[in-house]
Amino acid sequence: MKTINKYSASSMLIHWAMALIILSMLFLGLSMVQSLAVWQIEAIALHKSFGILALVLVAIRLINKVVTTSPALPPSVPKAQALAAHLTQVGLYASMILMPISGWLMQSADGRHVSFFGLFTLPSLVSKDIETYAFFREAHGLIAYAFLLFIFMHVSAALYHGLIKQDGVLGSMLPGKHK
Amino acid sequence: MSKKITLIAIITLFALTILYFTGAFNSDAVTAQRFVNLQQGEQAHAGFRRAHAKGICLAGSFESTGELAKYSQAKVFDLGATPFIGRFSIAGNNPTAPDLKAPVRSLAFSITTDDNQEWRVAMNTPPVMAVATPDAFFKQLQALSPDPVTKKRSPEKIKAFFAAHPESAVFNNWKASYKPTSSFATEQYHSINAFYLVDENNEKHAVRWIAKPQLSDENIQPLNNDSADALQLQLKDQVAQAPVKFDMLFSFATAEDDENNPTVLWPQSRKTINAGTLVISSLQAQEGGVCADMNFDPLVLPTGIEPSADPILRARGAAYAESFRRRAKEVLLNN
Incomplete structure (x- = not known):
């Protein structure tokens, strides 16, 4: 069996597109729940629209993950690090799925609409209820912090591989002829 | 290395x-968090709104005249009746405060038309804000807050604040002449901030509105001045007799009016249209009532109504959301 050391072009595209959207969304989300600025209303509308986009992208990403082959970590990576990498990846995928769904659910539970750039509106998932709202509102916030932690670990590890180990792990997600 | x-x-x-x-x-x-911290005071009342904690739920029907329909796509203004739920409340963070001590009274409602478009409205007795920005409003609340040690307000602090904010003159004039009525049913409630009505041609019309009572103090049930719940008890007697009605009067700004400044009144001569009548036909205690779980965020608007750029209006959503988030969490954890 031929071993591969790079992700497919489709995997790279979706990885970097989602990285951009997710970081923007997390930082926007944290800002907009605190800020009293005039851009608040537009920020929430954008957050909802890009949230729908992120939900669609994660579905495509999961399909892409099944149909493409991911490069394995080099054998030089210690077992504990490989396990940590695996758990971080599980955490990242769980966050990617739960973030938009908890957001959609909390909006439904407060009787609010989630619109995609004004083009269409998502159906309501649950009926209006303050306790349901509380659960998903808190979940949305907690998952956001967990997500940031996973991203921080993921970015730190990727840079460690790229700068210190130079073992091709970082290069596997970069276009071009990196090793 | x-x-x-x-x-x-x-x-x-x-x-x-x-x-x-x-x-x-x-x-x-x-931030929204600091705002709500200030509103809730040192000891938050768990499960209650951080502002306007004491209130009573209501239900009824909005009977539209159809006269506003040509200015807004919102179906609620088409000729006909739409049911709503709402809430009368008094200002303050204490859910058991005496009704007659509160400086501000409020009427809020939520109305959903059959196209699943919701309009949430939160109106107060003052027609204007004292200041025009969230920062200044925060400082106003700070100046009005009792000293944490003496538990008393500082007249010097209050005087200094208003002196530093001459835009508060209209508000203070209103306050000086305002005499609280003997009923929730006889107060006049104001949108305070301006909104846009958006018509079929996507043209925007800047408006403010008032809920004008059809009753006056001369023809209402008596008020028991000794009760902490005087306004709620009076209202129950009133609604038991006949539905309580308010006319929804919309004033249209002209080029001379700044719809983004909530500290100035628009002249009485502005074009005014009676959009319809709020008919309040039933009441319910807020404990376990339908309005208790509502966040009357005035930025939840149907297609056909849009927020102006008024900085105070635009800050209301985040502050209401923070208050709602806190009490929702308390309701979840205490049940």
Whole structure:
């Protein structure tokens, strides 16, 4: 069996597109729940629209993950690090799925609409209820912090591989002829 | 070695960026959280609104005249009746405060038309704000807050605040002449902030509205001045007799009016249209009532009504959301 050391072009595209959207969304989300600025209303509308986009992208990403082959970590990576990498990846995928769904659910539970750039509106998932709202509102916030932690670990590890180990792990997600 | 430093530098920078967005370096900014902290006071009343904690739920029907329909796509203004739920309340963070001591009274409602478009409205007795920005409003609340030690307001602080904010003159004039009525049913409630009605041609019309009572103090049930729940008890007697009605009067701004400034009144001569009548036919205690779980966020608007750029209006959503989030969590954890 031929071993591969790079992700497919489709995997790279979706990885970097989602990285951009997710970081923007997390930082926007944290800002907009605190800020009293005039851009608040537009920020929430954008957050909802890009949230729908992120939900669609994660579905495509999961399909892409099944149909493409991911490069394995080099054998030089210690077992504990490989396990940590695996758990971080599980955490990242769980966050990617739960973030938009908890957001959609909390909006439904407060009787609010989630619109995609004004083009269409998502159906309501649950009926209006303050306790349901509380659960998903808190979940949305907690998952956001967990997500940031996973991203921080993921970015730190990727840079460690790229700068210190130079073992091709970082290069596997970069276009071009990196090793 | 330099690669290690680069790595540490990038990771540190990334960590600081995350901390920045969580608000860790933001302790001086007026945020929704600081606003609600100030409103709830030192001892929050768990499960209750942080502002306007005491109120009574109501239900009824909005009977539209159809006269506003040509100015707004919102179906609620088509000729006909739409049911609503709502709430009368008094200002303050104490859910058992005496009704007659509150300086401000409110009427809020939520109305959903059959196209699943919801309009949430939160109106107060003052027609204007004292100040025009969230920062200044925060300072106003700080100036009006009792001293944590003496539990008393400081007249010097209040005087200094209003002196530094001459735009508060209209508000203070209103306050000086305002005499609380003997019923929730006889007060006049104001949108305060301006909104846009958006018509079929997507043209925007800046408006403010008032809920004008059809009853006056001369023809209402008596008020028991000794009761802490005087207004609620009076209202129950009133609604038991006949539905309580308010006319929804919309004033249209002209080019001379700044719809983004909530501190100035628009002249009485502005074009005014009676959109319809709020007919309040039943009441319900807020404990377990339908309005208790509502967040009357005035930025939840149907197609056909849009917010103006008024900075106070635009700050209301985040502040209401923070208050709602806190009490929702308390309701979840206490049940």
